[in-house]
Amino acid sequence: MKTSKQMRSLNSAWRNHLNNEEVQSQTENLNEAPASVNTRMKSVNGFVYQWTIRDEKNSNLFFKIKKMEEKWLESGFTPVEQATGRFPIKPKEYVENRACPKCGSKLVYSIKKDGTKFIKCETNRWNAATKQAEGCSFIEWPNQNTTPSGHSNGNVEDY
Secondary structure (H helix, E strand, O other): OOHHHHHHHHHHHHHHHHHHHHHHHHHOOOOOEEEEEEEEEEEOOEHHHHHEEEEEEEHHHHHHHHHHHHHHHOOOOEEEOOOOOOOOOOOOOOOEEEOOOOOOOHHHHHHHEOEEEEEEEEEEEEOOOOOOOEEEOOEEEOOOEEEEOOOOOHHHHHO
16 A cells, blocks of 8 residues: 555656646547447456547548457457447347237237236337327237236236
């Protein structure tokens, strides 16, 4: 562990380094590039690194990306899947041997916020901008198994 005197000396050296005119001129030239790409890669040791590649032109950026990709793969890095939005991407669970009776598309299992599992057409999507469902409107609710109180269970086990 470093003493406080050693830490003050290191801090002073760091400040002097930052005051160096060459370093300042280099940092002033780090404006936001018009073309950039950001990715995350996992090393062979399991560490995840975030990389940003920038250039003044899209055409140059493409070649930089290609070269870096080759270097990452040669070094054993693997891409880290990045989900978009608030929730991780979940694979669709398709209903086997059935098609939508309205449009003929595949049917998928879906789950309501309360945990109720149901079947819907895979073309049915929620549009957050319009706050309306879009696509095919087919929905099939679970078997109407009832509890002693007469209410539908609506549990995943009903399918």
